Amino acid sequence: DAGVTQSPTHLIKTRGQQVTLRCSPKSGHDTVSWYQQALGQGPQFIFQYYEEEERQRGNFPDRFSGHQFPNYSSELNVNALWLGDSALYLCASSSDRTQETQYFGPGTRLLVL
Amino acid sequence: RKEVEQDPGPFNVPEGATVAFNCTYSNSASQSFFWYRQDCRKEPKLLMSVYSSGNEDGRFTAQLNRASQYISLLIRDSKLSDSATYLCVPAGENTGFQKLVFGTGTRLLVSP
Numbered sequence: 574d575a576g577v578t579q580s581p582t583h584l585i586k587t588r589g590q591q592v593t594l595r596c597s598p599k600s601g602h603d604t605v606s607w608y609q610q611a612l613g614q615g616p617q618f619i620f621q622y623y624e625e626e627e628r629q630r631g632n633f634p635d636r637f638s639g640h641q642f643p644n645y646s647s648e649l650n651v652n653a654l655w656l657g658d659s660a661l662y663l664c665a666s667s668s669d670r671t672q673e674t675q676y677f678g679p680g681t682r683l684l685v686l
Numbered sequence: 687r688k689e690v691e692q693d694p695g696p697f698n699v700p701e702g703a704t705v706a707f708n709c710t711y712s713n714s715a716s717q718s719f720f721w722y723r724q725d726c727r728k729e730p731k732l733l734m735s736v737y738s739s740g741n742e743d744g745r746f747t748a749q750l751n752r753a754s755q756y757i758s759l760l761i762r763d764s765k766l767s768d769s770a771t772y773l774c775v776p777a778g779e780n781t782g783f784q785k786l787v788f789g790t791g792t793r794l795l796v797s798p
Contacts, residue, residue, distance in 0.1 A: 606785065606786070608786075613694075613790070614790055615690075615773055615788030615789050615790050615791050616730065616773075616786070616788050617788075618785035618786065618787070621785065629785060631785060661727075663729055663730070665786070674718075674720050674732055674735065674775075674777070674786075675786060676732070677729040677730050677731070678729060679728065679729050680728075680729050682727075
């Protein structure tokens, strides 16, 4: 039973560029949440997708957008990258039908130069 | 007041020691609580869930004090492999679709 997977594992971009990160949830999960973790900080909630729609959103600008596909996988897009976007981006999956907590993927480490 | 507050540490302890971390939360409506463990440059992994007054799993014990709005994590007989950052997460009744609010974590270093 595969857990949460994310790609790519590492990414280097320059300021102003755009990036797309991908996530496949754990088998049986239908909800995907994205978090940003800066160095020395706890993960910060970006947004959550369920039934291909954004269900709730954290305090992140519109440069951060996402998508969920019919197979429950998800993408996180960040436009107009700036240095402060350098972080570990974590995807977490869960099931809307259970009270289980969220399970995290290995993350994508993004460096913006 | 921050939603979740933790002492960032690091807590430096020798192998075999007992160590305890506290975490305070501001949302009195929180129903469930989790401790995640995060190794350096890795993802958080669920360590313990706490739904009532506490939970014990081997060397790990979590205690919940709703009146004072804090939860603690006690680690007995520390191992080198316990070195990690421990993240406290209070949540609502159904964490599946809620945003998880993390503290900054408490870093533990266990030395030989």
